Amino acid sequence: EVQLVESGGGLVKPGTSLILSCAASGFTFSNAWMNWVRQAPGRGLEWVGRVKSQTAGGTPDYAASVEGRFTISRDDSKNTLYLQIDSLQIEDTAVYFCATDRCVGTTCFDYWGQGALVTVSS
Amino acid sequence: DIQMTQSPSSLFASVGDRVTITCRASQSVRSSFNWYQQRPGGAPKLLIYEATRLQSGVPSRFSGSGSGTDFTLTISSLQREDFATYYCQQSGFLPLTFGGGTKVEI
Numbered sequence: 512e513v514q515l516v517e518s519g520g521g522l523v524k525p526g527t528s529l530i531l532s533c534a535a536s537g538f539t540f541s542n543a544w545m546n547w548v549r550q551a552p553g554r555g556l557e558w559v560g561r562v563k564s565q566t567a568g569g570t571p572d573y574a575a576s577v578e579g580r581f582t583i584s585r586d587d588s589k590n591t592l593y594l595q596i597d598s599l600q601i602e603d604t605a606v607y608f609c610a611t612d613r614c615v616g617t618t619c620f621d622y623w624g625q626g627a628l629v630t631v632s633s
Numbered sequence: 634d635i636q637m638t639q640s641p642s643s644l645f646a647s648v649g650d651r652v653t654i655t656c657r658a659s660q661s662v663r664s665s666f667n668w669y670q671q672r673p674g675g676a677p678k679l680l681i682y683e684a685t686r687l688q689s690g691v692p693s694r695f696s697g698s699g700s701g702t703d704f705t706l707t708i709s710s711l712q713r714e715d716f717a718t719y720y721c722q723q724s725g726f727l728p729l730t731f732g733g734g735t736k737v738e739i
């Protein structure tokens with residue numbers, strides 16, 4: 512059974528940094544492209560970015576709105592995806608979901624974690 | 634960025650109704666297009682990928698159609714567990730973008 516479990520969320524102050532983790536199990540993590548998607552309270556879904564599998568280069572892609580402050584990485588030996596957020600802003604308050612993209616020949620998010628809530632407030 | 638416009642933003646329906654949700658892309662995405670369902674307090678769930686392909690385990694009352702810029706999600710006979718918010722997504726171009734959502738209410 513595929514499982515994605517996010518952790519590391521909480522209440523943080525503006526200007527600080529945070530690292531979210533997504534622990535994966537039930538599939539071959541190293542083969543999967545992994546994504547982060549966020550959802551501000553009462554709002555829709557916003558793609559944050561992704562990291563490709565190592566065989567595809569292992570490089571990240573980001574939404575323009577977060578590039579420069581967000582860093583996505585993966586540790587295939589630990590089956591874990593990371594999202595580091597620097598210089599946190601009030602507008603970063605959201606539930607952050609990790610999602611797999613294991614769709615063959617196309618891009619789609621076939622499994623999602625339950626989400627980690629990040630609240631940025633002074 | 635490709636803008637995804639869903640309509641309606643919300644709708645009221647009854648169990649057994651046929652429900653149609655549309656999504657329009659600001660430029661052609663061919664068939665690089667997906668639909669997701671999100672129940673309150675839950676994570677999104679993939680329903681349809683590549684515009685028309687039903688994800689494994691998703692009931693056959695859900696179907697998708699369209700290509701290019703105009704897409705449709707149809708629920709043939711609404712069930713109680715289908716009351717949720719539905720999002721479209723284009724997956725052909727970075728940044729990947731979602732529609733604003735359609736809330737299906739009783």
